Amino acid sequence: MTLLNVENLTVQFDTDEGRITAVDNVSFSLESGQVMGLVGESGSGKSVTAKALMQLNPRNAVYNGQSKISLTLLDDAPIDVLSLKTAKELKVVRGGAVSMIFQEPMASFAPAITIGKQMVEQLVLHKNLTKAQAKKLSVDMLDRVGISEADKRFDQYAFELSGGMRQRAMIAMALSTRPKLLIADEPTTALDVTIQAQVIDLMKDIVAEFGMGIIFITHDLGVIAQTADKIAVMYLGELVEQGSVRDVIRTPAHPYTQGLLNSLPKLEDLDKPLTPIPGDIPSPLERPSGCVFHTRCPQVSMGRCNVDIPTSVRVKDGHKASCFLIGDNGGPKL
Numbered sequence: 146m147t148l149l150n151v152e153n154l155t156v157q158f159d160t161d162e163g164r165i166t167a168v169d170n171v172s173f174s175l176e177s178g179q180v181m182g183l184v185g186e187s188g189s190g191k192s193v194t195a196k197a198l199m200q201l202n203p204r205n206a207v208y209n210g211q212s213k214i215s216l217t218l219l220d221d222a223p224i225d226v227l228s229l230k231t232a233k234e235l236k237v238v239r240g241g242a243v244s245m246i247f248q249e250p251m252a253s254f255a256p257a258i259t260i261g262k263q264m265v266e267q268l269v270l271h272k273n274l275t276k277a278q279a280k281k282l283s284v285d286m287l288d289r290v291g292i293s294e295a296d297k298r299f300d301q302y303a304f305e306l307s308g309g310m311r312q313r314a315m316i317a318m319a320l321s322t323r324p325k326l327l328i329a330d331e332p333t334t335a336l337d338v339t340i341q342a343q344v345i346d347l348m349k350d351i352v353a354e355f356g357m358g359i360i361f362i363t364h365d366l367g368v369i370a371q372t373a374d375k376i377a378v379m380y381l382g383e384l385v386e387q388g389s390v391r392d393v394i395r396t397p398a399h400p401y402t403q404g405l406l407n408s409l410p411k412l413e414d415l416d417k418p419l420t421p422i423p424g425d426i427p428s429p430l431e432r433p434s435g436c437v438f439h440t441r442c443p444q445v446s447m448g449r450c451n452v453d454i455p456t457s458v459r460v461k462d463g464h465k466a467s468c469f470l471i472g473d474n475g476g477p478k479l
Contacts, residue, residue, distance in 0.1 A: 146217065148358040149175040149198070149326060153211040156193050156202060156382075164207070165429040167193045169382040177325070180352055180359045182369030182390070184405070185379035188426045191362045194379070195328045198226060198360075199238045199245060218242055218325055241271045244319035248331040250311040254303035260287075261299035264318050271322045286317040290347060309340035316347065323355065330362045345372050366405055370394055375463075378402050381426060381437040384457075388464030398466040400442045436469070444470060 156168040168190045175181050183191050196202045198214060214226035216238065224242075229235050237243075247253040255263060261283055268279035280299070287295035290313045303311055312332060319327060329348065333341040349372065352359060361372055369376055370390060377387040378401065386399040397403045404422035411417060424441045427433055433440050439450040446469065455467045 146177050147174055148177045148179075148217055150213075150215040150217075150223075151194075151198075152213040152215075153209075154194065154197060154214065155209040155212055156190075156197055157207045157209070158203070159205045159207060162430055166432060167382050167429055168197070171379075171382075171384045173377050173384065173387060175326070175358045175360065177358055178352060178356045179375065180348070180361055180373045182366075182373035182376045183360055183362045183379065184364060184366055184369055184376060186364055186422075186426050188381070188429075189379040190382035191379055192330055193382075195245070195330055195360060195362055198326070198328065199243055200226065200229065200235060201239070201245075216242065216326065236271065240267055240322055240324075242324055243326045243328065244322060244324040245328040245330065246312075246315050246319050246332045248334055250315040251303055253315060254311070256303060259300050259302055260306070260314050260318075264299075264321055267318065268321055283317070283321060286321045287314065290314075290317045290320070291343070292317070309336055309343065312336060312340070312344060313347070316344070316351075320351065320355070325357055327351070327357050327359045328362070329359060331364070332361075333363070333365070333368055341368070348372055366394070367409060378405070381432065382429065383437055383467065385438065385468070386466040388460065392461065392464040396460075396464075398460045398464070398471055399438075399468050400444050400470070401438050402466075404441075404443075436467075 152172050154168055154171040157164050157166050171194060183194065185191055193202060208227055212227060215223040216226055217223045224237060226238055229238065254260065261280065264283035265276055265279040268274050268282060269276060284295045284299050287298055292298050292310060292313050306314060333344050336344060345368065348359065361369065363369060373390050375387065375389050376393045378385050378399065380401050386393060386402045393402060397406055407420040408422060410419060422441055427440060435451040435453055436455050439445045442450065449469060455469050457465045457467045458471050459465050460471060
């Protein structure tokens with residue numbers, strides 16, 4: 146069942162310098178039980194896209210009239226997320242059917258309130274449980290995500306936990322409402338390699354046990370290769386390539402995706418120098434004309450790439466990219 150369908154999502158922000166585009170005409174879908182990796186450098190628009198799914202972007206955010214986000218729960222009619230206005234309506238996508246794991250749990254937990262009290266509060270709000278029922282469920286969930294002495298940790302504050310334990314507590318809090326969609330915004334960035342591996346294994350177990358859809362946001366393609374079923378690659382607010390993990394990792398079609406992969410170390414050839422993508426991602430205030438990647442692309446064709454906007458074309462079934470280098474039959478142009 147298609148859980149989430151995003152069509153033509155465009156998010157702009159009104160600033161003192163004018164209206165800037167953070168996300169431009171992004172479309173993708175997610176099935177129940179599927180994990181999608183949303184990857185790209187910082188400033189690519191990943192977090193803005195994710196926050197749009199819960200209407201968490203700032204009040205100066207502007208969505209164009211063609212933007213559509215549909216969330217389907219069981220056999221109910223799809224929910225038009227962008228049409229939700231009141232706090233009561235937004236409860237569905239803010240901690241109810243949709244939960245989010247933020248990048249830095251220390252900034253997400255209230256420092257002067259215990260972990261347990263915060264978990265109980267959201268369960269009472271979203272699940273109409275008594276405080277006793279909510280406490281039991283919270284302790285069970287803390288234990289399920291691998292936190293030892295869960296009943297003791299329940300009464301502790303976020304600053305009393307290690308980084309890895311705080312991240313697990315954040316995951317437990319997000320899962321306690323049994324959401325249909327979990328958004329994980331760079332949940333492993335601040336963790337050491339050992340804890341990263343534990344969190345990745347936990348995410349896999351979550352999908353198997355709860356059958357929920359997960360959007361995993363990261364700049365690390367190595368992490369995505371271990372966790373996701375499909376990948377969507379973003380650059381400067383645009384979705385430049387998407388497909389299955391196998392297809393995108395093994396046969397990347399867009400020069401940006403190729404650049405991300407070439408910048409990763411290869412275990413089979415550790416002496417090979419890394420090849421970083423030249424330059425920096427432009428500011429949304431200085432958005433390039435034509436293909437937004439042409440200012441950094443090693444295969445740029447001036448006169449076309451800097452003028453025309455490429456459309457998304459088929460590379461193979463389930464794999465597409467937005468680049469003039471891709472031929473009409475899906476293969477690279479020679």
